């Protein structure tokens with residue numbers, strides 16, 4: 001009953017011609033993939049080209065971040081209404097790389113999520129523990145705090161429109177995928193937080209994605225877990241064949 005959401009996070013990769021070339025190859029490969037929603041998130045400068053290249057296809061386009069003000073003297077920033085106007089449907093919020101390198105906190109995650117919703121866009125809100133947090137048995141405490149301070153400030157109506165991505169930081173770009181069991185445990189814990197705050201119904205409906213070294217050769221095992229409602233894919237989303245293999249798991 002939860003339709004899988006297969007999302008690609010291109011991070012700071014690909015220029016405009018590489019973007020167009022990707023979709024020329026990718027669109028036909030996923031044209032029949034009605035079992036899931038497919039979203040790709042290129043850099044800001046390639047959003048227009050990506051929207052153009054996916055017109056009439058089943059692929060939707062998202063941004064990787066936004067600023068929470070609608071407009072103003074904020075040099076270097078991009079707002080939700082601007083992203084919406086270009087034809088995007090989604091925004092990744094609170095990715096661990098933004099938390100690690102660009103000062104993202106649970107508080108700014110919440111502000112960006114609200115701004116995303118206000119602009120009529122769907123947020124994919126990222127949470128996940130770092131290696132030292134997992135090794136010191138603080139995984140659930142970290143996830144609990146990220147949920148409490150970064151997500152639970154949403155109203156039930158707002159919350160209904162978000163997807164959550166569980167991305168253990170130690171699994172991102174490292175080739176170390178969380179085992180399907182580790183991922184499932186974390187998803188179950190997050191779903192419990194959701195149930196406590198928003199109720200059992202909301203928890204049963206919520207799409208929780210897994211991210212971290214998802215590849216064509218581990219997608220089946222991950223998606224076999226009832227707790228996993230899709231994936232957020234970095235490296236393996238850059239190649240049309242490899243991401244199509246993931247989408248069509």
Ligand code: PGA
Nearest residue numbers: 172173212213233234235
């Ligand atoms: P990865 O990245 O698939 O390259 O590990 C995942 C992510 O950062 O969303």
